[in-house]
Amino acid sequence: MENMKAVRVHNYGGPEVLRFENAPRPIPGSGELLVRVHAAAVNPVDWKIRAGHMKEIFPYTLPLIPGWDVSGVVEVAGPDVKQFKKGDEVYARPDLARNGGYAEYVVVRETETALKPRSIDHVHAAAIPIVASTAWQALFDRASLAKGQRILIHGAAGGVGSFAVQLAKWKGAHVIGTASTRNQAFLRELGVDEAIDYEKARFDDVVKGVDVVFDTIGGDTRARSWKVLKKGGILVSIVGPPPSADEAAKLGVRTAFFSAQPNASQLAEIAALVDSGKIKPFVETVLPLSEARRAHELTESGHARGKIVLQVA
Numbered sequence: 500m501e502n503m504k505a506v507r508v509h510n511y512g513g514p515e516v517l518r519f520e521n522a523p524r525p526i527p528g529s530g531e532l533l534v535r536v537h538a539a540a541v542n543p544v545d546w547k548i549r550a551g552h553m554k555e556i557f558p559y560t561l562p563l564i565p566g567w568d569v570s571g572v573v574e575v576a577g578p579d580v581k582q583f584k585k586g587d588e589v590y591a592r593p594d595l596a597r598n599g600g601y602a603e604y605v606v607v608r609e610t611e612t613a614l615k616p617r618s619i620d621h622v623h624a625a626a627i628p629i630v631a632s633t634a635w636q637a638l639f640d641r642a643s644l645a646k647g648q649r650i651l652i653h654g655a656a657g658g659v660g661s662f663a664v665q666l667a668k669w670k671g672a673h674v675i676g677t678a679s680t681r682n683q684a685f686l687r688e689l690g691v692d693e694a695i696d697y698e699k700a701r702f703d704d705v706v707k708g709v710d711v712v713f714d715t716i717g718g719d720t721r722a723r724s725w726k727v728l729k730k731g732g733i734l735v736s737i738v739g740p741p742p743s744a745d746e747a748a749k750l751g752v753r754t755a756f757f758s759a760q761p762n763a764s765q766l767a768e769i770a771a772l773v774d775s776g777k778i779k780p781f782v783e784t785v786l787p788l789s790e791a792r793r794a795h796e797l798t799e800s801g802h803a804r805g806k807i808v809l810q811v812a
């Protein structure tokens with residue numbers, strides 16, 4: 500069996516449980532690709548899984564390789580693979596229930612993979628799959644956001660929020676975004692119509708009658724969000740616990756909560772939008788794979804601007 504370098508979790512715990520070491524190189528099965536990883540992005544779910552917060556949902560057999568956002572080159576196309584061949588440059592959103600891409604190689608399903616955007620490098624391509632598809636599924640699949648509607652996006656400077664702002668603007672919506680003082684100029688760069696500094700103002704004092712709230716923060720931020728919706732509006736959340744459907748019904752609004760799923764055709768549409776210059780990833784920090792611990796400390800702070808990416812090749 501061939502080996503590769505990887506970062507693995509042998510026991511749940513703090514960033515120190517991440518071990519940079521040798522691991523067996525995986526072998527692709529039917530409908531799967533072995534991808535030589537060039538870059539893997541870091542998402543908040545990575546540290547939540549590392550800490551053991553999600554072990555009821557994903558009962559992993561340890562050791563586990565985290566990292567469910569990858570960009571790289573197809574090394575081997577397994578049996579029955581139809582759309583890809585050795586040498587294709589791809590990006591993918593591997594299944595959270597399986598090993599991820601903090602490694603020299605990862606096995607991904609064809610159904611989780613698309614050709615990477617041609618106009619950007621692997622570091623920037625890796626920064627896209629989870630956050631862009633989450634924003635896409637929230638805005639278009641759940642909220643059916645339409646041209647001319649008004650949307651409030653919480654955490655607009657984060658990984659998911661920064662794509663949500665760009666996708667909502669592409670759709671022709673009026674976008675209001677919240678972030679801290681440090682990120683106000685960044686919100687303008689992303690293209691928001693109105694930027695709210697949550698350190699200086701309460702958004703519920705200044706926003707009224709929106710069609711959609713996209714909640715990437717939860718807690719008190721979500722609790723104060725109901726009243727800024729217009730009747731019939733929708734609050735879409737991606738942070739647990741799920742919003743109360745009873746509360747929504749009492750206020751005459753709707754709510755949705757979901758876990759984003761891998762979707763190859765959405766990744767292909769997103770790649771086309773990137774290549775046509777409509778949307779782009781923002782990478783704040785690039786670290787070598789051996790510094791995954793540092794990357795986890797950064798994501799766990801909850802104040803990332805854009806993305807943190809591990810460079811592998």
Ligand SMILES: NC(=O)c1ccc[n+]([C@@H]2O[C@H](COP(=O)([O-])OP(=O)(O)OC[C@H]3O[C@@H](n4cnc5c(N)ncnc54)[C@H](OP(=O)(O)O)[C@@H]3O)[C@@H](O)[C@H]2O)c1
Pocket residue numbers: 542543544629630633653654655656657658659660677678679680681682697715716720736737738757758759760798801802803804805
């Ligand atoms: N359900 C799903 O399928 C799904 C998918 C992806 C992500 N998620 C979850 O969604 C959350 C966000 O993910 P992410 O990747 O976007 O995280 P991220 O890149 O770490 O961004 C978090 C952002 O939140 C902002 N923030 C913190 N407190 C805020 C507040 N009170 N009001 C407004 N903004 C605030 C931060 O900006 P400042 O520094 O300016 O505060 C930061 O930019 C995470 O909890 C993640 O696990 C869920």
